[in-house]
Amino acid sequence: MAEFKLIEKPEWGPLATFIPNKDEPVYNWIYYKEGFSKELVFRLAEMFSLKRGSVLDPFCGVGTTLLACKQLGLNSFGFDVHPVGVFSSRVKTRDYDTEILRQEIKSLIKAKFIHPHKLPDSGIVRRVFPRHTLEDAVFFHDQIMQIKNHDVRDFLLLGLMNVAVKCSYAYKDGAVIKVRKKPVPPLRDMLRRQLFRMAKDLGNFKTQECEAFADFGDSRSLPLESGTIDAVITSPPYLNKIEYTKVYEIEQQLFLNRIEGSPAVRSYIGLSLNRLEQDSSKLEKALNYGTVKSLPMETIPYLVDMFQAIEEMHRVCRNGAKLGIVVGNGCFPTGVVDSDILLSRMAESLGFTVDKILVLNKRWCTRNRTEKVGITRESLLLWEK
Numbered sequence: 001m002a003e004f005k006l007i008e009k010p011e012w013g014p015l016a017t018f019i020p021n022k023d024e025p026v027y028n029w030i031y032y033k034e035g036f037s038k039e040l041v042f043r044l045a046e047m048f049s050l051k052r053g054s055v056l057d058p059f060c061g062v063g064t065t066l067l068a069c070k071q072l073g074l075n076s077f078g079f080d081v082h083p084v085g086v087f088s089s090r091v092k093t094r095d096y097d098t099e100i101l102r103q104e105i106k107s108l109i110k111a112k113f114i115h116p117h118k119l120p121d122s123g124i125v126r127r128v129f130p131r132h133t134l135e136d137a138v139f140f141h142d143q144i145m146q147i148k149n150h151d152v153r154d155f156l157l158l159g160l161m162n163v164a165v166k167c168s169y170a171y172k173d174g175a176v177i178k179v180r181k182k183p184v185p186p187l188r189d190m191l192r193r194q195l196f197r198m199a200k201d202l203g204n205f206k207t208q209e210c211e212a213f214a215d216f217g218d219s220r221s222l223p224l225e226s227g228t229i230d231a232v233i234t235s236p237p238y239l240n241k242i243e244y245t246k247v248y249e250i251e252q253q254l255f256l257n258r259i260e261g262s263p264a265v266r267s268y269i270g271l272s273l274n275r276l277e278q279d280s281s282k283l284e285k286a287l288n289y290g291t292v293k294s295l296p297m298e299t300i301p302y303l304v305d306m307f308q309a310i311e312e313m314h315r316v317c318r319n320g321a322k323l324g325i326v327v328g329n330g331c332f333p334t335g336v337v338d339s340d341i342l343l344s345r346m347a348e349s350l351g352f353t354v355d356k357i358l359v360l361n362k363r364w365c366t367r368n369r370t371e372k373v374g375i376t377r378e379s380l381l382l383w384e385k
């Protein structure tokens with residue numbers, strides 16, 4: 001007997017990736033491999049018949065849900081533990097005076113180069129940049145940090161963050177940064193083009209009067225009142241793909257260490273081993289006795305953390321709230337761990353109704369890169385409180 005309704009929906013597969021956002025103004029101000037698309041949020045809002053109300057993304061990444069909600073006229077609240085995500089979400093969802101932006105861009109690009117007194121000590125930062133590019137990046141960073149208007153400052157900084165990585169030897173491969181020496185384009189030209197393009201984007205970008213709030217926060221304890229959320233549209237870290245904070249080390253170390261209130265990433269889902277024993281008995285109850293014992297040990301911290309995050313979503317949602325959650329299954333040498341099913345079981349045990357699971361993408365899970373051990377699904381979980 002099938003426990004949940006699993007429905008194949010491959011035509012929505014690309015929407016679970018960031019790729020469609022690459023051609024979307026404002027959404028594409030920073031590339032986030034782990035992100036999903038604006039179109040997915042639009043379709044879920046339509047499926048949930050959301051006309052007004054408050055949408056939560058407790059793992060907001062670079063703010064795609066929040067920005068899409070701003071276009072749809074829905075209030076949104078986003079939280080993430082990653083400084084690159086929270087910073088980008090804020091910059092993308094603010095309102096700007098484009099005339100002021102253009103003037104500031106012009107004076108930044110015209111600024112006469114002065115050799116910076118000090119270059120960053122960080123090993124990775126030094127390795128991924130040719131010296132003259134690093135000097136340019138530090139020079140522009142120093143200029144930007146002197147700007148009193150923080151909205152303008154952050155807008156320029158996001159543009160610099162975006163192009164600096166393109167003008168480096170860094171190559172992001174899964175969870176690691178590799179160094180690939182190659183000719184790099186001149187940073188000043190790239191920055192000018194990027195910033196004017198961003199300012200132009202704003203001219204054609206239609207948003208509505210509503211709140212888009214992004215802040216640092218742990219999805220397992222949200223600063224929200226109970227029963228206040230009408231819908232959740234989100235995507236948590238995927239099992240055994242949890243440690244990608246390192247991939248954004250350059251952006252973080254080079255540009256965000258002087259932005260107020262950027263904490264170090266500590267409370268990442270799947271890393272905590274706190275109170276594991278006490279919490280895994282709760283998990284055991286939610287997943288049917290025997291399931292936990294059959295899972296690879298390394299899945300337990302993830303599942304315990306996700307249990308708490310789902311419990312928290314349940315607390316903040318009002319009765320009747322709809323949830324759309326994109327998640328990928330885990331691939332281990334011993335086989336596939338079906339996170340879509342396990343998280344849905346937890347949801348049911350916490351009081352949600354699992355409407356259905358849409359299967360968006362499927363991939364082989366291999367052992368030693370060649371031997372197939374199963375198929376992993378990337379699924380959209382549709383729940384209701």
Ligand SMILES: C[S@@+](CC[C@H](N)C(=O)[O-])C[C@H]1O[C@@H](n2cnc3c(N)ncnc32)[C@H](O)[C@@H]1O
Pocket residue numbers: 032034035036037058059060061062063064065079080081082085217218219220234235236237238267268269
């Ligand atoms: C799959 S990504 C979400 C991407 C997002 N949907 C987007 O389109 O940009 C998962 C996010 O969860 C965040 N995260 C991990 N642990 C968290 C926690 N305890 N609380 C809040 N966010 C967390 C990560 O930093 C990451 O940005």
